[in-house]
Amino acid sequence: MSKGIKMLSAVDARGARHSVDSLQTQHDNNLATPALFCDSPNCGSAVRFVKRHTKNRIDRVEPIHVPAYIGLSRGSEHILGCRYDAPGRLKLILAAASDPNFMHALDDGKRELRLLILHRGLKDKGASGNAATPPPSVTGNSPQRPTGFRATHQQLDSYLRTTTDLLALRAACDDDELLAAQLTLRFGEHTLTWQDFFFESGRYDEVWDKLAPGAQLDMPLALLGTVKSHRSPPASATYTTTYLNCESQYNRTDDPNRQEYFEVSVSHEDGVWLQTFPAGSQLIMFGLWRRGKTTESTKPHPRDATRIMTYVTHKLSPAPPSKRQLAGVT
Numbered sequence: 001m002s003k004g005i006k007m008l009s010a011v012d013a014r015g016a017r018h019s020v021d022s023l024q025t026q027h028d029n030n031l032a033t034p035a036l037f038c039d040s041p042n043c044g045s046a047v048r049f050v051k052r053h054t055k056n057r058i059d060r061v062e063p064i065h066v067p068a069y070i071g072l073s074r075g076s077e078h079i080l081g082c083r084y085d086a087p088g089r090l091k092l093i094l095a096a097a098s099d100p101n102f103m104h105a106l107d108d109g110k111r112e113l114r115l116l117i118l119h120r121g122l123k124d125k126g127a128s129g130n131a132a133t134p135p136p137s138v139t140g141n142s143p144q145r146p147t148g149f150r151a152t153h154q155q156l157d158s159y160l161r162t163t164t165d166l167l168a169l170r171a172a173c174d175d176d177e178l179l180a181a182q183l184t185l186r187f188g189e190h191t192l193t194w195q196d197f198f199f200e201s202g203r204y205d206e207v208w209d210k211l212a213p214g215a216q217l218d219m220p221l222a223l224l225g226t227v228k229s230h231r232s233p234p235a236s237a238t239y240t241t242t243y244l245n246c247e248s249q250y251n252r253t254d255d256p257n258r259q260e261y262f263e264v265s266v267s268h269e270d271g272v273w274l275q276t277f278p279a280g281s282q283l284i285m286f287g288l289w290r291r292g293k294t295t296e297s298t299k300p301h302p303r304d305a306t307r308i309m310t311y312v313t314h315k316l317s318p319a320p321p322s323k324r325q326l327a328g329v330t
C-alpha cells in the first residue's frame with residue numbers, strides 16, 4: 001500500500017551506488033537507468049528512479065518542480081526495520097505517543113490525533129510564554145471528550161514532537177495514503193483530511209486566503225517548505241532576530257505585468273538553531289499562522305523594458321514559533 005520513503009541513493013545489481021543526482025545526469029544524457037535496489041542493510045527491495053519533473057497545479061499557480069527521487073517499484077516493499085520503511089517508522093512514532101488525551105485509539109484500529117489540544121496549548125503559550133497546567137480534576141475524564149483538557153508545558157512539547165515527526169514522515173512519503181489509513185485528524189467536532197491540514201508549496205495561496213481577515217480560521221496548520229536563505233542580524237544591529245525564508249510560490253494574475261509571490265518566513269532569536277535547517281533542505285513548520293507583510297515593487301521586465309512589472313510578495317509566518325514546531329525532513 002505504501003510507496004515508502006523517498007530515497008536519495010540506491011545500489012545496482014553489482015552493488016555499485018547511484019545517487020539521484022548521478023541518475024538524473026545519466027537520464028539527461030540519454031543513458032539507460034540500471035535496475036536499482038534499496039541500499040539499506042539487508043533490505044535490497046526493488047526500487048525505481050523517478051526523474052525530476054513538474055507537477056501542474058490548479059488555477060494560476062505555476063507548475064511545481066518536483067526534485068528527482070528513488071521510490072519503491074510496484075509491488076515492492078522494504079523489509080521491517082529498513083530505514084525507508086514508512087509503515088515501520090509510523091509504528092515507532094505511534095508507539096512512542098501513548099497519551100490518550102492527544103492520540104486516542106478508535107474502535108476501528110485507527111488513532112485519532114486531537115489538534116484542539118495543540119491549538120489550546122499554542123494559544124496559551126502565545127499569551128504567557130508558557131503552556132497552562134491542567135486543572136487536577138480533568139485527568140480522570142473520559143478520553144472520549146477531552147473538552148476541558150489543557151496540556152502542561154511538558155505534554156505540549158511531547159505532543160508537538162509527535163506531530164512534527166508525523167508531518168516529517170508525511171513529507172518524506174509521496175502522498176498521504178499511509179498516514180490517512182491509520183490516523184484521523186480531529187479538531188474539536190470536525191474531522192479533517194490531510195488536505196485540510198498539510199500544505200506544500202503550490203498551496204500557500206490557499207493558506208493566505210484562509211487567513212484573510214473575517215475568514216475566521218483559528219486552527220493550527222502544517223506547511224512544508226524548501227529552505228531558501230537565512231538572514232542574520234548584522235553585527236551593528238540592535239535587534240537579534242534571524243529570519244529563515246523558504247522558496248516562494250509564484251502565481252500569475254489576470255494582468256500579465258503583475259505577478260504574485262507567497263513566501264513562508266520563520267523568525268527566531270536563536271539564529272544558530274535556524275541555521276541547522278540548511279538551504280535546499282525541506283522543512284516542516286507547524287502551528288498557528290498569521291499573514292505577514294505584503295510588499296510591492298515595480299521594475300522593467302527583464303527582457304522587455306517597455307513592460308513595467310509589478311511584483312507582489314505576501315509573507316506567511318507561524319505565530320509564535322517555538323523550537324518544537326519546526327522539523328527537518330530526512
Ligand SMILES: [Zn+2]
Nearest residue numbers: 038043078082
Ligand atoms: Zn529498504
